[in-house]
Amino acid sequence: MDIIASKLFFTGIDIGSTMSKAAVVDAEGVMLGYVIGPTGAEHRRRANMVMEDVLAKCGVSLDEIAYIISTGYGRVNVPFADKQVTELTCHARGVAALFPDVRTAIDIGGQDAKVLKIKNGKLVDFLTNDKCAAGTGRFLEVAAETLGLELNEMGRISLQSDTPVKINSLCTIFAQQEIIASLSEGKPLPDILAGVYIAIATRVVKLARQLKVEPPVVFTGGVAKNGGMVKAIEAVLGMPVSVPPEPLITGCLGAAILARDEAFKLINRGEYKLQKKQLSEAYIEFTEKTR
Amino acid sequence: MSDSVAPAKTEQKRAINRLKSMYPLRNLVAQDYINTLQASNEGKPTVWAMLNYWEGDLPLKAMGLNIVYPENYSTLMASSGTAEPFLDASDSDGFPTHMCGYGRSTIGYSFRMMKQNDGKIPPEAPMGGMAKPTLLLGSGIICDARFKWFQALSRYFDAPEWCLEMPMMGTFEGTEPDLEEYQVKFLVRELRDFIAFLEKLLGKKMDWAKLEELIEVGIKIHETCWQIHELRKVSPCPMHSTDFWSSMPPALFFAGDMYEALKCYQDMLTEVQERVKNKVAAINYPEKYRIVFAELPPWHSLKFFDNLAEMGWNFVYESYGYHNPRPPDLSKVSDPVEKLARLSRNFVFNVHPYAKADGIENPIVETYLRIAKGWKADGLFLHPLISCRAASAGLRSVQDQLQKRLDVPTLWVEGDIIDKRVFNPQETLARAEAFEQTMEHYRKVRKSRGLDW
């Protein structure tokens, strides 16, 4: 790595339905840093803020960013992005960067769940569930509200259970009634919580089975921070899963790495449009070095 | 509210007064599963068939084949609570989840058998399971699922499929002059080809004498069943829907030994006649309301009918698609294949002339109008299914016309034949209670219109 190439940076921005994330990588694809914040109603403003934050955190100026890819549900609302890529492709890339051997990734977000099949770091097949809240983080929130708990204390409590309550309903409303019924029957709280996790895991693993789960499996998304959920997924799946240290950022990390790949591809083809004046010299030299 | 579904507390009296003659009929179908397993073990051919309203059942039986009906087997999975893993297996093999619950459980069963269990019966299968098929007999009667899902099974089995034909039409076109003869001609040609195919597949000839004999027995079975259900028109109704559902396979697809079945149905007729004579009701509570059930029941929650019986709800007729009509007079027809064609065609077309007279276009609607009148229904329990279009699509029109023409109200309860997770018994019972007032109201309305119930 020469000095000039190391001056190139790339950003991935993931505007999810509840959280926005951004990450910066260098020319080798190594992450400099990331930020996470709530999405809110104003996607465009949010995108700007996340961008500023991540640049500040990484000590990089906008001019040094050679390429930006936006992803996630709000990806069209990132006006300064050079390209939009779906969160499925970005997640796959991000997960593969952290776990190069990964074959299956399960991601449970606030409003959706997805299962990715990955081969040689590339997305090859996928399934998503966005119709039914019962297999997503939304279901956890409903359960937390019903039980009057904070989301972050649920996982710890559930880990005390050996006999999870069985929750049958497909639909969140019915399931909520079941939870209330279990409460009034005097079932212990940890068992009810563990039951909730098993219910979600069952839905998601069902989705995963359609793609024929192959190990190693990586589990990401906000819900993956929850120890109870991880345990439930492993139990229902019947195999261990790995969770990245920060399971929320695989999407923006993947987007940043893809931004790097894309920029190099364009540079190599001589198609990179040099809008960012200060960088032009660096690009040209870099291009020459890589030829 | 949850204790309203709990069993009656003190005296353990059963809410529904089951017919003793129902039990031997219910057991006949079990015999078919056992025989088919045994045949399969001995390397003999076995058949999976769809309901075909007899045009296919009888030739198969005359050829001495052992047959199971996945549609029936799926109800067993549902009522024994074992359907879920099979539904999941179907989903996991990529079949869309919105399709027929029977289809999905059969597909899941086949997947488990052929892809995960070395061609052997999956251990979790109820009743010992369905033996691997050597022939799949699909049918075009009523719904499209019944040939499409067998077609899809080529994914698992190399058994050939034959798809039986049956014209499907509404009143206007279905009552054209000359139509019957031209349809019979078509069906006869189809059935001859089907029999030729069976002969080729099995390497033996059709036993025509046997076929003729079985047709005669079948007609007698149907005549007897028809008489039984006519007797349910009296009040109190002597036979409950649940007894019909338990006892229907030997008439619906000639399950078990047909001679034995005929005897059992004759016993049932006698028992029902006795009840009529002695005014014995099908429920152990005063018959407050006479209810008709449309169309396929929630097999997983049949207990629920006990709760309704406690409220005085007697289910007096049900499931037109599972009843045979009175068999036509075939004494002048000499060709057995033509008899088959006419017997089967009569299932689809028997109601068309009445529908024409009433100016009703959808035969299902006419069927329920006739049932409501004949069996003096206070209300219809409509059970649209998430997974069966055929049995759900017409129910709104039924509801509409029943209310308009006869002032018979309907209770609309969404559910499923297989998936119990979509059915909410507590809520339904609460709605049923409220529905009683509606029924009372329309009783008065009907009286004031000069209707006699």
Next chain:
Amino acid sequence: MAIATNKGLSLAREIYADRSKRVRELRRDGKKIVGYICLYPPVEIITALGLVPFRIFGDMSEPITAADRVSTTMVCPFVRSILDLGLKGKFDFLDGVVGAHTCDIGAGIILQWRDAIKDAPFTHLLDVPHTDHAPAVDYFEGQINSFKRHIEELAGEKLTDDKLKKACEMHNEQRKLVRQLYDLRKPDPPLLSSAENLEVMVALSSLPVEEGNSLLEDIIQEVTERKVKPSPKKVRLLVWGPVFDNTALYDLIESADAHVVVDDTCVGTRAFWADVKPPYNLHALAQHYLVDIKCPRTYRQAEPFETRRDYDKDLDSRFNYIKKAIVDWGVNGVVLQSVKYCDTHGYEVPNLRHYLDTLGIPSIYIEHDYSERSMAPIKTRVEAFVETLG
């Protein structure tokens, strides 16, 4: 005259946006308009009797409200949408409606219609057998014959051999022209977008055959000569499935890095691959519709009377026309789309996908409820699918 002011693709777009405009004009001039549902009612007979065939679609942008009176929510929403529009009086320009027993639920439209609407106009329901067996073809010929007798009453004239022959030739001409239209998408990049193509196909189903034919001629010429061409894209897709009559899906797919270059749907190629064969009589029509049109609603097998069913052979016998399209149009991915609750297409999905796998063609299955609203959630999946093909 509207026809004179607008031509070619822009005329097709105009008709697509206001489908009944032209037939309303024709009706004012004394023509009778016959709506037909799905592609099994033989349009040749309608044309031959001097009537104007008009294909009935639902409306993906119109919320279904009135249909609840006669249908449940658990049936095909395409069917529900048609019922809904009918009950709302939106087909008031039709002198008759012809349905077919294409699928069990589709057949119900005519029945429910007749029961729900007093003084319904002329309606006919054609029974279509389930198989392509030889006796079924003969039976279907009889069904076409009774349809003919019935619709002769509406037309007030008799069908003659000569009129039928002429109508068959005109419709065959349309089939030939449509195949030429599809040929325009064989080059890379295709000369025509899939949304434009759909607009043309929908326009054809809203016009008398001769007007459709001249529209096609104009369009083929216009497209061949036009300067602005669609830009090159990474992926060439085939779209499969039941009815899809709205450009929304094609716009959605083409907003990703993909062209849809050919389809196997019943608004697209299905009715146009094969010609009606001479002698142009009712038997030829029966043969054409029941045997030559390939739609999953008909039960087919590799060989009649086969005593063993080989999976691969079975799939090849049912789907090799798709393989041919894949090769001829240089397709590298397939989008299987289906409206929810469609049994005839739903059971096909895993098997067709397996067949495509054996050809090395990746595929994706998407389900929608025949509403524009249900398109948005599909977008990310389609885009991701296109990304995996890169």
